[in-house]
Amino acid sequence: xxxxxxxxxxxxxxxxxxxxxxxxxxxxxxxxxxxxxxxxxxxxxxxxxxxxxxxxxxxxxxxxxxxxxxxxxxxxxxxxxxxxxxxxxxxxxxxxxxxxxxxxxxxxxxxxxxxxxxxxxxxxxxxxxxxxxxxxxxxxxxxxxxxxxxxxxxxxxxxxxxxxxxxxxxxxxxxxxxxxxxxxxxxxxxxxxxxxxxxxxxxxxxxxxxxxxxxxxxxxxxxxxxxxxxxxxxxxxxxxxxxxxxxxxxxxxxxxxxxxxxxxxxxxxxxxxxxxxxxxxxxxxxxxxxxxxxxxxxxxxxxxxxxxxxxxxxxxxxxxxxxxxxxxxxxxxxxxxxxxxxxxxxxxxxxxxxxxxxxxxxxxxxxxxxxxxxxxxxxxxxxxxxxxxxxxxxxxxxxxxxxxxxxxxxxxxxxxxxxxxxxxxxxxxxxxxxxxxxxxxxxxxxxxxxxxxxxxxxxxxxxxxxxxxxxxxxxxxxxxxxxxxxxxxxxxxxxxxxxxxxxxxxxxxxxxxxxxxxxxxxxxxxxxxxxxxxxxxxxxxxxxxxxxxxxxxx
Numbered sequence: 001x002x003x004x005x006x007x008x009x010x011x012x013x014x015x016x017x018x019x020x021x022x023x024x025x026x027x028x029x030x031x032x033x034x035x036x037x038x039x040x041x042x043x044x045x046x047x048x049x050x051x052x053x054x055x056x057x058x059x060x061x062x063x064x065x066x067x068x069x070x071x072x073x074x075x076x077x078x079x080x081x082x083x084x085x086x087x088x089x090x091x092x093x094x095x096x097x098x099x100x101x102x103x104x105x106x107x108x109x110x111x112x113x114x115x116x117x118x119x120x121x122x123x124x125x126x127x128x129x130x131x132x133x134x135x136x137x138x139x140x141x142x143x144x145x146x147x148x149x150x151x152x153x154x155x156x157x158x159x160x161x162x163x164x165x166x167x168x169x170x171x172x173x174x175x176x177x178x179x180x181x182x183x184x185x186x187x188x189x190x191x192x193x194x195x196x197x198x199x200x201x202x203x204x205x206x207x208x209x210x211x212x213x214x215x216x217x218x219x220x221x222x223x224x225x226x227x228x229x230x231x232x233x234x235x236x237x238x239x240x241x242x243x244x245x246x247x248x249x250x251x252x253x254x255x256x257x258x259x260x261x262x263x264x265x266x267x268x269x270x271x272x273x274x275x276x277x278x279x280x281x282x283x284x285x286x287x288x289x290x291x292x293x294x295x296x297x298x299x300x301x302x303x304x305x306x307x308x309x310x311x312x313x314x315x316x317x318x319x320x321x322x323x324x325x326x327x328x329x330x331x332x333x334x335x336x337x338x339x340x341x342x343x344x345x346x347x348x349x350x351x352x353x354x355x356x357x358x359x360x361x362x363x364x365x366x367x368x369x370x371x372x373x374x375x376x377x378x379x380x381x382x383x384x385x386x387x388x389x390x391x392x393x394x395x396x397x398x399x400x401x402x403x404x405x406x407x408x409x410x411x412x413x414x415x416x417x418x419x420x421x422x423x424x425x426x427x428x429x430x431x432x433x434x435x436x437x438x439x440x441x442x443x444x445x446x447x448x449x450x451x452x453x454x455x456x457x458x459x460x461x462x463x464x465x466x467x468x469x470x471x472x473x474x475x476x477x478x479x480x481x482x483x484x485x486x487x488x489x490x491x492x493x494x495x496x497x498x499x500x501x502x503x504x505x506x507x508x509x510x511x512x513x514x515x516x517x518x519x520x521x522x523x524x525x526x527x528x529x530x531x532x533x534x535x536x537x538x539x540x541x542x543x544x545x546x547x548x549x550x551x552x553x554x
Contacts, residue, residue, distance in 0.1 A: 003325055003326055004298070006324065006327075007325065007329065008298075010330060011294060014256060014259075018256065018259055018263055021260060021264065022263060022264055022267055025267075026266070026267020026270075027267065029144075029265065030267070030272050032172070032175045032176060033168060033172075033268070034272065035171070039174070039175075042170050045174075046170070053164050053166055053170070054164070055164055056159075056161040056163065057161065057162060057164055057165060058160050058161055058501055059162055059497040059498055059501030059504075062165045062497055065165035065166060066146065066490070066497075067490060069138075069142065069169065070139075070142065070490065073138065073139075074106060077104070077109060077132075077135060078105040080127055080130070081101040081105065081123075081127055083095065084096060084126070087127070089125035091125065091199060092124075092200070096123075096127075099479055100116060100473065100478050103116060103478040103481060104132075106483075106485045107464065107482070107485055108131075108135040108139065108230070109139055109486075109489075110486055110488070110490070111139040111140060111142070111339060111371060111372075111374070111462050112231075112339070112341065112458075112463065112485045113136075114232075114464040114472075115232055117236075120213065120214055120236060121236075125216060129220075129221065132221070132232060133221045135230075136221065136228050137181075138169065138173060139230065140224070140227075140228030140229065140373070141169050142373075143372050144172045144176070144373035145169050145373065146373055146374075146496055147373035147376040148163065148168055148268075149497060150496055150499065150500040151269050151273060151376075153499065153502070154380075154503055155273045156504045157504070157506060157508050158507050162500050162504060176261075177228060180223075180227055180260075181223045181227060184223035184253075184257055187250075188223055188250060188253070189219045191246050191249060192246035193218055193243060193245070194215055194216070194218045194243045195218060196215040196216070197215065197216065199214060216234050218234045218235075218243055218244055222234065222239075222245075222254070223257065225340075225342060226239075226255075226257035226258045227258075227260065228372050229261075229262065229339045229340040230342075231340040231341030231343075232341070232342075238342055238343045239254060240320050245344055248327060251327050251331065252327065254344075255331050255334050258335060258340050263283065265369075265376045266279045266282045266283040267279050267283070275401070275519065278401060280519070281518060281519045281520070281524050282379055282380070282383065285368070285524045286368045287368075288528055289337070290334075290337055290369065293333045293357060293361055293368070294330055294333045297329040297332060297333050297354055297357050298326060298329045298330075300350075300353045303315075303351075315350065315351050315354070317346075317349040319345040327344075328344060332344075332358060333358075333361060335463075336366075336463060337364070337366060337368045337369070338369060339366045339370065339461065339463050341465035346468055347454075347465060347466070347467050348447075348451070348467045352446075352547050352549075352550035353548075355454075355547045356543055356547030356548055358465075358467075359453065359454055359457055359539075359543065360535065362457045362461045363457055363461070363535050363539045364531055364532075365378045365417070365535075366463060367379040367382060367531070381417065382417070382530060382531050382534075383518070384413045384499075385414075385417065385530055385534070386523070386530040387399065387516060388413075390523075391405070391516070394514075396514055396516075400518060401518070403509065404506065404509055409502055409503070413499065416496065416499075417534065419488070419492055419495075420460050420461055420488055421539065423456070423484050423487055423488050424457050424484075424542075427460070427484055428542065430480075431476070432449065437476050440474055441469070442469040446546050446553070448469075449546045450467060450546035450550065451467045451469050451470040453542055454466070459481040459482075459488065460488035462488055462489050
């Protein structure tokens with residue numbers, strides 16, 4: 001079997017698995033967020049934090065809950081890292097430096113999981129399991145809660161109420177993420193991923209050299225790393241490490257976990273607004289972009305240029321031989337089109353155009369299918385923009401799901417889509433203009449520029465993957481990328497929740513013969529075009545200086 005055929009078959013198997021899980025998981029999540037019943041363990045949590053889960057919140061109160069919980073999480077994780085040297089199970093590792101502790105705390109709370117450290121050489125069991133893994137759960141649950149709040153904004157009328165943040169946070173964690181993670185961890189352990197609390201030990205005594213490795217609760221952290229679109233690896237090599245991702249089957253399973261909830265949430269959306277076709281339209285938009293990017297990535301990496309690539313069957317540099325080009329390309333697109341950031345290959349070693357595809361996937365806003373929760377609300381913002389553009393073309397007040405898109409709504413949507421590009425381009429420009437950040441680049445020219453652009457694109461879009469070749473463990477990058485991650489995560493949420501509150505206050509508009517049908521293929525095509533055009537106009541100059549220049553020169 002040729003490598004191309006193997007890659008295509010893996011892609012088809014992945015699509016089939018996602019299709020089988022789509023309906024039951026999507027319906028289950030809709031029931032979870034619509035339920036009025038509180039389980040006993042959930043009541044204990046509400047009592048511990050002093051929350052009333054039955055109290056409805058308007059958008060300012062919902063936002064205060066999101067920001068307060070996230071601020072406490074940053075402080076807790078920062079303190080845990082700074083105290084590591086005196087904690088049990090630290091494996092002899094000292095406290096994390098202040099700038100790196102801030103960067104890591106911001107990273108994991110923002111669901112970015114950018115890592116400027118070697119996990120197996122810096123973090124002990126308590127920080128890894130009690131700090132980082134916990135944030136993998138709750139940061140994902142926060143994103144899901146904000147997405148559900150926006151969906152309620154479309155579904156409700158004349159109330160302005162969006163549900164209860166604490167109830168959404170706890171239910172998303174207890175009823176969705178935890179059960180799926182238990183099953184997924186068992187699968188990974190069966191595949192060979194490790195799950196223990198072993199100390200540091202030497203390996204390879206009989207092979208002429210030795211290495212030191214420590215164990216850890218890797219399988220349980222790996223599953224929520226992918227399922228919650230987090231991406232932070234227990235080991236520096238991330239999902240290329242055999243302790244995290246042992247076999248080709250575990251690799252395909254991890255890709256499935258990355259895409260599972262973001263795609264299924266379109267079914268949840270359709271169920272909660274009472275129109276499944278609207279969910280299918282969003283799903284189709286996400287699916288077209290994802291499949292298109294995957295096909296393009298596989299083509300660029302399998303293209304044969306020169307005798308070395310012909311002998312290897314494609315661009316094998318930086319890729320694991322146990323996965324090959326096809327599985328690496330699928331993983332790469334999945335992780336950059338979502339907010340995951342996990343890697344099973346060396347992104348910096350992809351072809352010039354391949355690196356550009358990774359960058360563009362993040363610059364779309366990671367909405368195809370995007371992160372857990374963030375992908376859905378990002379796509380719904382783009383859907384509102386597309387409806388507004390269609391309304392301008394026909395001279396009609398735009399409407400979406402029975403709600404008028406007036407001046408207030410379009411301003412909030414416009415602010416949302418402008419925040420991330422402003423962070424990426426401003427921080428990249430500052431890093432290139434100042435003398436010190438440039439010293440961290442391992443490569444000159446277009447590729448070196450791509451390293452800087454990739455770092456801030458990854459941070460501001462809450463992805464967390466790295467182009468590598470860039471020494472990001474400096475005060476400048478730890479601080480600026482940390483700021484970009486926090487602003488890139490929580491400023492958009494302000495506008496999403498404000499938009500949700502505005503929509504929930506409206507009365508429904510009856511559908512007429514002139515209403516744009518947003519559940520038809522024509523609208524899905526308009527939405528795809530809107531996404532690509534907006535992103536292209538925003539980022540094309542920067543991409544032309546980096547990956548496009550490199551790709552055309554090779």
